[in-house]
Amino acid sequence: MYMVHAQLAAKSSESLPGGASEIFRGSAKPGESVEYVVVHPDTPVGPVVGLFLLARSLEQAEEIGAAVCGRALRTRRELSGFLLLGCEGRLVGPYFDRMFGWDGPGQVMPRPDHDSGNPFLDF
Incomplete structure (x- = not known):
């Protein structure tokens, strides 16, 4: 299991909606093996989404995390005010x-x- 962090940026002064962790987890496709999602809406560097997932390597975990978060930001209206800056293991x-x-x-x-x-x- 790997934990990766997706760094987000708000396009304006928006805050992440309530239930954001469920929104991100629900954006995973079958086979992406996202086990748990935690959202830190107010870190010093902006919103961070932590994803715990099963993968063969850290590189694959980072790719899956970026895909899941990117999909959520593209398809969920309540997240349209945010950009994905990157996704990596810390x-x-x-x-x-x-x-x-x-x-x-x-x-x-x-x-x-x-x-x-x-x-x-x-x-």
């Missing part, structure tokens, strides 16, 4: 860096301990 590296208390970007696992002969440090 990287969560910075989240784990903060969670583990690491100061800068980099590895999500400790560096190897070459002096001990153990290629991995104990957690």
Whole structure:
């Protein structure tokens, strides 16, 4: 299962309608395997649609997510005031860096301990 985010932009000051997650999920065709949809209408970058779906790869998941969202925006009158800017899997590296208390970007696992002969440090 993959989660992809579709970034939307409002053509004017419109807000997404109530029930938008059901509208997007209902726009999936049989075989597109959209399992769940969540809508974040007011993020700092604009509306975001999160789609959880079954796919063979992240690339396929992104393509399906874009197709489903594009179809909803083209066919549903209540969504005609929005544009699809893109659909992609989001990287969560910075989240784990903060969670583990690491100061800068980099590895999500400790560096190897070459002096001990153990290629991995104990957690």
